Amino acid sequence: MEIDAFDLLVARAKANAAGDRGILLTGLRGVGKTVLLNVFSDIARRHGWLVVQFEAQPGDEEGRAARKKLARELQLGARRLRPTPAWSHLREQGLGSISNLSVSLGLQGLTADLKFAPGRADSSDLDIDLEELVEDICSSMRKARAGFALVIDEMQDLDEGLLGALLAVQHTAGQRGWPFFIIGAGLPSLPGRLSESRSYAERLFHYRQIGRLEHSAASDALTLPIARLGGILGGDALDTVLKAAGGYAYFLQAYGRTLWETASDREITVGDARLAVELGTADLDQGFFVARWQRATRAERAYLRAMSQDGDGPTATANLIGRLKKDHSSLTSQRARLIDKGIIFAPEHGQVQFTVPGMGSFISRQKDE
Ligand SMILES: Nc1ncnc2c1ncn2[C@@H]1O[C@H](COP(=O)(O)OP(=O)(O)OP(=O)(O)O)[C@@H](O)[C@H]1O
Ligand SMILES: [Mg+2]
Incomplete structure (x- = not known):
């Protein structure tokens, strides 16, 4: 479902449709947000997009770490871009603003072989520089009917300065029809954080809450890997594990692991399943939960x-x-x-x-x- 929404975004960028919004995934820990972000990035790269992905981190109030990561990933992203007309255009034009922005974000040294374009993204004012950078990159990406995705995980941890600048440029991009999209993921507090930063933030994104997996998806997550290994999981055995996992991706993962350990035969029994739940819960208690409790x-x-x-x-x-x-x-x-x-x-x-x-x-x- 979330993947369909992203496919649609890619298709609309291809058709040069204007005024699209970015996507924000919100949900508790371990529900599968990061996995989805990675799927989005792969889809976008396959369609020739420039994808720049990084993770914000807690306690980075001045945002030094986030700026370094952004600069670095911009450089790497541009280098990894598939050789398309967008790529040659970007090499001729846009890389100048990437290297200039990198300098103002605090990253130097990687830029030696890149062409220097004075006057673009070098004002040292983050808002202006980001906007020029995004404009330059988008004009290149248009040549390949592709887009520029900035994929940010743990987005609630971005510092206010960078967050505000990014929201402002997403706003401008929407108004001018640039194919630039912030694709973010974070805790359920993220939408509130964004609205506090910029009052128009709510209108910049499609918000998607990620929670429990639906019954069929949760079932597939357990049965398919087991079937691939030649096992059979169904009936009450399957229900036992599904009920214990409550649709949470991380729990399904934990019980899936112990199911495979407890399976006494090709066909997994209810007894195996009960034991798997017991062992899986103990694993979660000793890992996932206790790590937080001990902090x-x-x-x-x-x-x-x-x-x-x-x-x-x-x-x-x-x-x-x-x-x-x-x-x-x-x-x-x-x-x-x-x-x-x-x-x-x-x-x-x-x-x-x-x-x-x-x-x-x-x-x-x-x-x-
Ligand atoms: N659709 C799915 N089906 C089964 N397992 C999944 C699915 N999505 C994610 N997982 C598994 O669940 C676990 C948690 O996923 P992920 O790391 O993406 O969660 P998250 O929401 O990013 O968590 P956090 O907030 O801690 O970063 C991973 O081990 C992942 O492999
Ligand atoms: Mg995550």
């Missing part, structure tokens, strides 16, 4: 435990005051630290929620300290 201090764990009363949430922060018998300001700083650690996020003002599905029930399985 929290004692006081933060108490906070998380108070949240877990609401299962997977969300939890109103006002309710935590009573549950924890703490004052507002100490809870606010715990909340901020837990958000920095990537364990919780704020789906809406005054609410907190775990970033991973099933964290609430994991916590209730842990003994009180």
Whole structure:
């Protein structure tokens, strides 16, 4: 479904249709956002697009790391572009603005063999430089009836400066009909973050929430790999695992692994499936969940435990005051630290929620300290 939406974008760029929007995937941890972004990138590259992909990282407030990655990936992306008319055009024209922008993003040294085009993307004003760069690249990509995709994972972690500049250039691109698209993925708090940065952000993207896989997709994710290895999984055995995974990609992956280990024969039995779920849950408890749990201090764990009363949430922060018998300001700083650690996020003002599905029930399985 998400892939269809992206195919449509590529087809419309080919037809030079104007005024398209970028795509933003939002969802909790482990639902398959990164996998989808990679699929999008592959499709775009196959259609001759310039694809520049990078991941933002938490704690990069000044955005130095993000700028370096962007500059580097721009250079590599341009080099990897398939040899098309767009490629020769870009080599003649656009590479100048890529190398100039790289310099203003803080990356030097890789640019020695690239042609220098003075006056393009070299003002050191990020907004202006980005816009010129995107304009130059788009005019080249048009020659191949292709586009320019900037693929950004963990987009909620972008610093405000770069985020605002990127939204502004996506806005301009939409107005001028440039085939430039930001394809982003992030936590469910991302749309709110974007609207805070630029009030028009909402209109720049098609938002897609990624959550549980549908029954048939979840079933395929388990049965197809097993069938390829010559096994059979069906009936109650399949249902047992599907129910435990609740449609979450990461859990399907974990149970799929243990299913293969517990299979006693070619045809997987309900008994095998139950054991696989037990072992898979233990793996998740010892890996996926515990990694987050151990990052929290004692006081933060108490906070998380108070949240877990609401299962997977969300939890109103006002309710935590009573549950924890703490004052507002100490809870606010715990909340901020837990958000920095990537364990919780704020789906809406005054609410907190775990970033991973099933964290609430994991916590209730842990003994009180
Ligand atoms: N459609 C799918 N069917 C089965 N497994 C999938 C599917 N999509 C993703 N997975 C698996 O689920 C796991 C999580 O996927 P992915 O890393 O893309 O999630 P994510 O949403 O990017 O998570 P995070 O927010 O932690 O980065 C991976 O191991 C991946 O291989
Ligand atoms: Mg991811």
